[in-house]
């Protein structure tokens with residue numbers, strides 16, 4: 001789909017390519033500018049021109065259960081609070097990622113779908129230990145072991161280019 | 175504890191003065207890796223306890239290497255700015271160090287920042303020729319750290335950072351280029367579009383913004399999601415090759431009309447020889463022309479002396495050499511004096 005061209009908010013001449021955020025008199029203002037003007041106004045806080053329109057105040061209060069970061073914080077800072085935020089605010093983050101890394105960048109990676117589980121489990125394990133919930137901790141530790149094994153299998157499989165579990169079992173001699 | 179002697183700031187970092195076959199165009203290459211420890215919040219959202227935990231585990235590991243360690247707080251703002259001018263830390267870290275720890279090795283070719291924006295920011299610099307080797311070493315040390323702490327990753331995104339722009343390969347690769355002839359001969363647009371096709375953007379070598387007329391340009395890989403370090407190294411190498419080819423061709427062409435080039439260089443030489451003040455805005459332009467003149471054999475000033483000035487003539491470095499406070503006019507005056515002295519022009523004029 002061809003995007004409609006938009007003129008730079010600052011010079012009003014060249015084609016705008018990037019949205020920058022400026023604090024003018026304490027008010028947060030978004031400007032859509034060309035590269036030349038981006039140099040003048042500063043590009044410290046870049047946001048995608050495809051920036052998701054946040055519809056309601058309620059949505060802005062959506063909170064990541066792991067770190068307490070709100071969608072509002074993501075919008076204000078352009079940053080996320082923790083690894084889990086990438087799951088929690090996935091829909092909002094995708095346009096940002098595509099803006100910075102190119103359209104379709106997320107499809108480039110055919111990778112270990114399990115790593116994310118691992119990150120979350122490690123988190124849960126650490127919380128459980130901190131809060132002295134030792135039964136939970138043991139449970140998470142077991143799960144982590146399982147996921148790690150699966151990742152290992154996955155890596156071996158991709159190494160050997162085997163799609164089938166049977167091939168793998170045969171290879172491992174089970 | 176602050177291990178840095180102030181003498182450090184009276185000369186440019188040693189690594190920056192090392193020359194190779196390509197340094198007439200590619201002044202240096204740099205790899206910056208970022209990592210965040212899995213199971214913890216990112217720096218902005220983390221509690222003080224979490225920060226101390228992450229900090230101590232990463233700093234303990236790094237201290238086993240060849241680093242001097244200092245907390246950012248123990249550096250003065252002026253010292254932090256000087257480290258940014260030497261490319262040792264980022265401009266952002268210099269301005270907003272927070273509670274971070276800064277680690278720097280002996281010759282400043284390697285540095286790390288713990289708990290600034292990323293849990294870990296690690297940088298290595300070298301000549302273009304050694305980039306690939308130095309990058310592999312950097313990645314190896316990150317891998318060995320991972321035996322103790324898992325890094326935060328996402329199956330589609332790759333390594334995670336609080337900033338979506340920094341996610342992906344977990345590393346970005348840059349080259350600092352000197353492109354006076356390409357810019358004068360209007361070839362920069364071609365370089366720009368070549369860079370763009372590799373997902374590489376160009377930035378100001380210090381601040382990171384854009385400055386169209388600056389002949390010193392830093393190219394940085396910016397498309398990082400779905401890429402791995404080898405892809406990025408290959409992209410930068412291919413771009414560097416193309417840039418070197420274009421810039422050298424442009425220089426040759428300028429040389430065909432040598433009186434114009436000579437005139438340009440000698441005017442810059444005349445300016446440094448007699449100017450009483452040299453302001454920041456004209457400084458890089460003059461230096462660039464002198465550097466071109468030295469590379470083309472028009473003036474007899476060693477390249478490393480010109481490159482040394484590129485660091486020492488920066489605002490914070492020069493300001494630190496002015497005794498009575500940061501008066502802009504005195505800084506510009508000091509810069510003019512220092513250029514004459516460091517480039518050996520005083521002796522030439524005698």
Ligand SMILES: [Zn+2]
Pocket residue numbers: 008009010011012013014033034035036037038
């Ligand atoms: Zn404009």
Ligand SMILES: [Zn+2]
Pocket residue numbers: 064065066067068069081082083084085086088
């Ligand atoms: Zn979170």
